[in-house]
Amino acid sequence: MRTNNIENSKGISFDVKGLKIPSRFFFAPINTGLSENGVLSEEFFEFYKERSHSSIGINYIGNVAIDPKYVTNPNTAYFTDQTSQWEKLTKLIRKRGSVPGIQIACRNSSLTPIRRMINNDVETYLNTVRKDLINIPREEIQDIINKFIDTSIKASKLGFDVIQIHAAHGYFLSQLLSKSLNIRADEYNASDLFFLKTIINGIRDKKPNLIIDLRISFLEGIKNDIQEKKDKEDLIKKLIDLDIDIISFSNGIYDVNKQLIYPLEQWGHACFLENIIEYAYKYPNILWNYAGNIWGIDILGLEELPNNLSFSLGRALIADPLFVEKSINNKTHLINRCEHKNKCHYYSLNLSHIGCPIYELNKNTID
Structure with missing residues (x-):
């Protein structure tokens, strides 16, 4: 990977597999809830259109399920036969100046996702997940792996240049990666990364130049921070030997x-x-x-940070789609800042899709 300076900005661009990513600031993958039965709504298109600019290096479409049976909630996006809507979306993002990215995900659990912020019965969660992972047949895991490969290849054909494999936040691959959750002793154990290698090699066989990103939870919130950091240090030593272009850190x-x-x-x-x-x-x-909690680009201290470090912004860009553009052009006084109203946590509020009072109040000012 090569990095190049961008003139007149506080960011840098990246050259990855011959593709220029125009900025080190990305729009984080978010499950918007703005689709129904896999069909993208007009609001879905508008949401990603407004957050596509040359100041946003990669615009990630978040949490696209590998199959309808592996969705997070009823309004989670997934591929259907109506592929033209996805081609329209990638062309729109690219035309606006960002690189189209997509997060491929799988939730496979006997548990209904909790709505409250903190689970008061973590032991039940741990025991249930361990049992689920022990009991899932090899054939089903292999089918999920194949679906990750097939969905990634399909996404590439539809115009996505970056595929993020979702292995964070307790999704299925995240569970397989976790030594706290995955106690299998076969090839799908938590240490050998056989399932990840199979997915990555399967994608590379068909799409050698596709940019592959892997998202992990650095801190899971199960063990103490010291032990979790040690576990992740061991994991990262293995991940860098895989054919991955980007490693994305989240938590939880x-x-x-x-x-x-x-x-x-x-x-x-x-x-x-x-x-x-x-x-x-x-x-x-x-x-x-x-x-995680990026409120101001001007206070990141970019001149002190390595050039191969990029940033995904969620709440800041939900509240103001021009957050990065205003920041790097010294117009921070014009930013409509997130005030932690928490409507972006729509599922926790028993709502069907994402919302933001700050954005709604100021949307008529967006170009």
């Missing part, structure tokens, strides 16, 4: 503690950034991505 398990996924305001700006910086310095040929 959805059914344990959502606050690690959506950090509290009082935890501070970029509160988990220290967990990733050392890896960016140590492994310069990987593009690393950080997400």
Whole structure:
């Protein structure tokens, strides 16, 4: 991977497999809830259109399920026979100046996703997931692996240049990666990464130049932080030997503690950034991505950070789709800032799709 300076901005661009990613700031993958039976609504298109600019390097379509039976909630997106809508979307994102990315995901659990932010009965969750993983047949795991490969290849054909494999937040691949959850002793154990290698090699066989991103939860919220960091250090040593272009850090398990996924305001700006910086310095040929509580680009201290470190923004860009553009053009006084109204956590509020009072109040000012 090569990095190049962008003139007149606080960002840098990346050259990955011959594709220029125009900015180090990405729109984080988000399950918007703006689709029904796999069909994308007009609101879905508008949501991603407004957050596509040359100041946004990759615009990730979040949480696209590998199959309807593996959705997170009824309004989760997935591929249907109506592929033209996805081609329209990727062309729109590219025309607006961003690189089209997609997060491929699978939730496979006997548990209904919890709505509250913190699970008060973590032991039941742990025991249920361990039992689920032990009992799932090899054939079903292999079928899920094949669906990850097939969905990624299909996404590439529909115009997506970046595929993010969702192995964070307690989704199925995240569970397989977790030594706290996966106690299988066969080839699908938590240590050998056979399932990840199979997915990545399967994609590479058909699409050798496709950019592959892997998203993991650095802190799961199960063990103490010291032990979790040690586990992730061991995991990352294995991941860098895989044919992955980007490793994205998030945190948390959805059914344990959502606050690690959506950090509290009082935890501070970029509160988990220290967990990733050392890896960016140590492994310069990987593009690393950080997400979590980024409120201001001007206070990130970019001149002190490694050039192969990128940032995914969620709430800031939901509240103001021009957050990055205003930031790098010294118009921070015009930013409509997230005020933690929490309507973006729509599922927790028993709502069907994403919302943002700050965006709704100011949307008529968006170009």
